[in-house]
Amino acid sequence: MADRHSPTVRRRRLSAELKRLREEANMTAEQVGDRLDWSRGRLTNMELNKWKRPDPVIVRALADLYGASEEVREGLVTLARQSREKGWWARYGDVFTDSYVGFEAEASVISTYQSMVIHGLLQTREYAAASDRAVHAKDASATERAAEARMERQEIMDRDDAPRLWAVIDESVLLRPAGGRDVMRAQIEKLIQISEEANTIKVQVLPLEVGLHPGIAGAFTILDFPNPVDPSVVYIENRTDGLYLEEPPEVETYRDAWDDIRVMALHPEASATRMRDLLRTHYE
Incomplete structure (x- = not known):
């Protein structure tokens, strides 16, 4: 088994970081939805970690909208990619x-x-x-x-x-x-x-x-x-x-x-x- 690394934990961290950046940018979820032409609940689900395979392209778009630095933006994209990986337990979805x-x-x-x-x-x-x-x-x-x-x-x-x-x-x-x-x-x-x-x-x-x-x-x-x-x-x-x-x-x-x-x-x-x-x- 590989060293400690879990897409479950990385996805939760990504959700928390996106919410933190939005709040630091003084934007509401509704404002973000209007800017990106999203449904009202889409961003809320992301921030509540109700997503399975975060899209790095979408994550980058949010980071850009929030005015994140290049370093922060790339860190978020990396988290998104790690969040999309499958842990060993995915083979036991029935268990x-x-x-x-x-x-x-x-x-x-x-x-x-x-x-x-x-x-x-x-x-x-x-x-x-x-x-x-x-x-x-x-x-x-x-x-x-x-x-x-x-x-x-x-x-x-x-x-x-x-x-x-x-x-x-x-x-x-x-x-x-x-x-x-x-x-x-x-x-x-x-x-x-x-x-x-x-x-x-x-x-x-x-x-x-x-x-x-x-x-x-x-x-x-x-x-x-x-x-x-x-x-x-x-x-x-x-x-x-x-x-x-x-x-x-x-x-x-x-x-x-x-x-x-x-x-x-x-x-x-x-x-x-x-x-x-x-x-x-x-x-x-």
Whole structure:
């Protein structure tokens, strides 16, 4: 897999930059539409990142209209070209129903609390298949595709510039059977191995005895990016699509919850011990 680069993130950055330039030029969306003879919603959709393949010619025309410098103009055109590329996940359009993997591909830090299943970047193939069967119980081919896609997704952790992954897993996830005793044993053994050997991955277990905690509303993932112009994103998964929170107050609310959850969880060494105890008491 190539170094960190995602057309999803570049397209979002392009949308934000075009909006910023328009506002600096003191132009309304309606004024831009009139000047370029566009429909009322065309520019709005661009600025809201509701486009798939930005046209470099159109981007250059907007940059010219806003009076951008040559350097800025060429930078925007480059972003437009990068935004038109296809990520590896495009081959799995039947598996990935939203943009999450595109954001994950360029993230530098992934902080995730999981309350129902192991995070996809940490799953064994057998656990991935078992978790997908819970959704596609009657479609074996869909399950195989999902497991294949998840294994390819994990390749970002083998890159030289791999993101730092910090996962807090609710203990109930480790007690919830998925695919049988052997599958769960192999999955927990993998978590133990990762927690002890991987330099860029930290795994913590949130024990049941802590009782109620800030994560009771459900699982979430915070994605941070290496370029400061790309704002952080909170991702909340649901059955049909994902919810993305990007406004700073929303992100801070979840970051505060994340800080509380990771402090309440067992530290990594104690988490590995707890997982070994679970292997002995539940999966021998």
